[in-house]
Amino acid sequence: MSFDSLGLDAAILKAVAEQGYTEPTPIQKAAIPPVLEGSDVIGIAQTGTGKTAAFTLPILTRLLRAKSGAQRGRVRCLILAPTRELVVQIAENVSAYSRHARLAVATVYGGVGERPQIAALRAGCDVLIATPGRLLDLGGQGHGDFSAVECLVLDEADRMLDMGFLPAIQRIVRSLPASRQTLMFSATLSREIEALTQQFQRSPKLIEVGRRSNPAETVTQKLYECPGALKQAMLHHLLGDESMRMVLVFSRTKHGADRICRKLAAHGVQAAAIHANRSQGQRQRALQAFKNGEIRVLVATDIASRGIDVDGISHVVNFDFPDQLEDYVHRIGRTGRAEATGTAITFVTGEDLGELRRLERIVGKHLHCGRLPGFDYSQQAPARAPEPQDGERRMERRGQRGGHGDHGPQGGRFGGRRAAQGDYRPYGHPGSRRRGGPR
Ligand code: AMP
Numbered sequence: 512m513s514f515d516s517l518g519l520d521a522a523i524l525k526a527v528a529e530q531g532y533t534e535p536t537p538i539q540k541a542a543i544p545p546v547l548e549g550s551d552v553i554g555i556a557q558t559g560t561g562k563t564a565a566f567t568l569p570i571l572t573r574l575l576r577a578k579s580g581a582q583r584g585r586v587r588c589l590i591l592a593p594t595r596e597l598v599v600q601i602a603e604n605v606s607a608y609s610r611h612a613r614l615a616v617a618t619v620y621g622g623v624g625e626r627p628q629i630a631a632l633r634a635g636c637d638v639l640i641a642t643p644g645r646l647l648d649l650g651g652q653g654h655g656d657f658s659a660v661e662c663l664v665l666d667e668a669d670r671m672l673d674m675g676f677l678p679a680i681q682r683i684v685r686s687l688p689a690s691r692q693t694l695m696f697s698a699t700l701s702r703e704i705e706a707l708t709q710q711f712q713r714s715p716k717l718i719e720v721g722r723r724s725n726p727a728e729t730v731t732q733k734l735y736e737c738p739g740a741l742k743q744a745m746l747h748h749l750l751g752d753e754s755m756r757m758v759l760v761f762s763r764t765k766h767g768a769d770r771i772c773r774k775l776a777a778h779g780v781q782a783a784a785i786h787a788n789r790s791q792g793q794r795q796r797a798l799q800a801f802k803n804g805e806i807r808v809l810v811a812t813d814i815a816s817r818g819i820d821v822d823g824i825s826h827v828v829n830f831d832f833p834d835q836l837e838d839y840v841h842r843i844g845r846t847g848r849a850e851a852t853g854t855a856i857t858f859v860t861g862e863d864l865g866e867l868r869r870l871e872r873i874v875g876k877h878l879h880c881g882r883l884p885g886f887d888y889s890q891q892a893p894a895r896a897p898e899p900q901d902g903e904r905r906m907e908r909r910g911q912r913g914g915h916g917d918h919g920p921q922g923g924r925f926g927g928r929r930a931a932q933g934d935y936r937p938y939g940h941p942g943s944r945r946r947g948g949p950r
Contacts, residue, residue, distance in 0.1 A: 517543045520572040522611040527568065530607060536561035537720045543569045546694060551712040553668070553705070554696040556720035557727040558844020559820070562696045563604050566664055570694075571609050574637050577661065584635040585656045589687070590664040591643055591671060591680070595620040595791060596798060597818040601666065602640045614638060621645040622791030629654050643671075643679035650686070650925040660687045663711075667817045668695035669704045669837065677707070682925045684711055698844060699724045699837040699873075724873050726840050729847030730827075730855050734867070734880040737858035740892030742830055743774050745858060748886050749828065750780055750808070756825045757801070760810045761842050762786075763831035768810045771830060775808055782808035785815055816842040824848075829857040836870050 514527050514535055535543065538556035545552050546569035556562055570588055579587075590605075592598050598620045605616050617631035619641040628645070632655040639655075649655060663684070665671040671680055693712045700723060708715065726732065737745050749755060762768040765786040775782040783797035783806050801809040802821055809815070810830075816838045824846040833839050839857075846853025859867055859880045871878050882888065 512540055514568075517568075518547050518572070519543065519568055520575045520612070522575065523568055523571050523608055525611050526608050527564070529610075532564070536565070538562055538718070539565045539568070541718045541720060542566065545716045545718070546570065546692075547572060549573070549692055551693045551715035552695070552718060553700065553708060553712070553715045554694070554718045555700055555723055556696075556698065556718075557725055558698045558841060559727055559729070559848030560720070561849070562698075563601060563666070563818075563820075564608065566666075566694050566696055567601075567605055567608055570638070570662055570664070571605070571612060571614060573662070573692075574614060575612055579659070579661075582635060582659060584633060585659040586632070586636055586639045587659060588638045588662040588664070589657065589660050589683075590638065590640040590666060591646070591683070592640065592666045593642065593670045593676065593817055594814050594819075595622055595642055596794065596815070597666065598640050598642055599795075600818065600820060605638050605640065609638075616640070619645050619649060621648075622794070625649065632656075643676055643683060647679055647682060647925055650683070657683075657686045658688060660691050662692045662694065663687060664694045664696070665711075666696055667841075668697045668708070669700045670697070670817060671695075672704050672707045673835075681710070686925050699840050701837070722875060724837065724840050724875070726855075726874055727844050727847045729850060729852045730843050731852070732843065732855050732857070732878060734857045734859050734878050735883040735886075736880060736888075737860055737883075738888070738892070739860045739862070741888070741890065742858050742860075743771065744890060744893070745883060745886055746771070746775070746828065746830060747778050747780075748883070749856065750775075750778075754825065756807065757804070757821075757823050758808045758826045758828060759801075759815065759821075759824050759842075759845050760808055760828045760830050761816065761833070762810055762812055763834060765812055767831065768812055772808075772810045775810070780808055781806040782810055784810045786812040787814060813838050813842070815845070819845060820848060821845065822848075823851070825853060827853065827855040829855070832857070832859070832863045832866055836866065836873050839870055840874065 512535060514524055538554055539561050542552055542554045542565040546566060554562060554565060574587055590601055592601055598618050602616060602618045614637040616638045617636040619628045621642060621644055629649060632649060695708055760771060762771055765788045768784040768786050772782045772784040783800055785794050785797045797809060800806045813833060827843050827846050829842060833842060843855035846855060
């Protein structure tokens with residue numbers, strides 16, 4: 512099947528061909544027709560299989576065909592995503608797919624200046640891609656007119672509907688017309704979270720490609736026993752293998768990410784860290800240096816686990832088990848994208864074994880965990896200062912509220928008293944062993 516047979520606009524098809532896409536992926540084949548018809552859709556497909564184009568291409572076509580056209584000061588399509596990096600990436604995709612169409616695309620996300628974003632909201636746009644926190648912030652100041660939104664998309668829908676984001680999403684949705692089309696896409700969607708979609712959608716078409724929460728088949732998963740004190744030594748040992756060219760390492764905490772990075776640098780490995788305590792400029796520079804091949808290792812918290820599409824990541828290393836087990840599927844999906852292959856390595860401590868069993872239930876298969884060949888398990892753990900473990904994590908959780916749970920000032924575009932009930936609360940996710948928090 513070719514893209515031509517899907518009913519997309521000619522200007523969009525031209526841009527798709529220029530991207531080098533010859534054939535729609537399975538989620539694109541399945542989702543484009545119902546989205547074009549105007550149905551609400553829940554789309555579930557493995558990481559790296561083209562979900563962004565699956566919703567963007569038909570939305571752009573609908574916007575081009577609608578009689579109304581852009582109206583000054585109004586937003587026509589709102590795409591919400593959980594992280595700033597993902598907003599930037601979706602905007603790049605939308606701009607590429609709409610380059611031959613006259614559609615205005617704008618972004619709203621935190622950590623950068625508000626002025627250009629306010630100007631874009633004032634002018635109005637066909638497609639606005641935003642993180643909920645900054646959108647509420649600007650909406651609270653009275654910016655943005657969402658009364659004519661024709662289409663709402665929640666990308667990484669299960670993250671957007673978890674308790675960290677849900678109140679913000681509810682507040683935003685209250686300012687949108689009820690008659691809109693609503694689309695939700697993710698690689699994972701638990702039954703609990705799926706039940707929540709009813710608040711936002713009308714008779715959605717459920718499109719599942721492959722099994723839910725299935726890691727991409729293009730990723731080889733390896734799990735190694737690892738005494739907690741030897742994690743860093745094991746990482747250094749692994750990096751002795753030169754085929755580990757471009758490595759994304761996941762740490763549970765921000766301080767942990769910095770610590771891993773410092774030790775890698777001391778070991779002679781070029782690395783940078785990306786997490787919520789770094790400025791947006793630092794985050795973007797680190798990601799860019801990683802994409803350009805200037806650094807071999809990017810150490811990240813789970814802010815990088817969702818959606819980020821970096822070509823050529825050869826390995827993902829789960830230095831720490833994820834807090835929310837669904838994030839395992841997303842983390843390892845940063846490699847093996849668009850039919851490339853990749854390897855995901857997970858360190859498993861004695862403390863993680865219970866979680867490993869739960870993870871097996873989520874991914875629906877046995878995950879073999881053995882010893883790392885050639886690694887000296889008898890070595891002494893390096894002496895180090897006592898870890899501020901739980902205390903540190905609590906501190907990080909407190910510090911996080913401006914990130915995951917920043918819902919901005921009350922009032923303005925997104926409502927007054929009712930909105931005030933939507934404050935951040937620490938949460939327990941159905942798939943989490945610890946309470947949610949910092950990324
Ligand atoms: P996504 O899952 O949306 O992040 O897309 C993963 C990668 O697949 C991105 O690098 C896209 O550019 C690429 N991609 C999306 N659709 C297609 C297609 N039909 N053919 C080839 N590559 C694609």
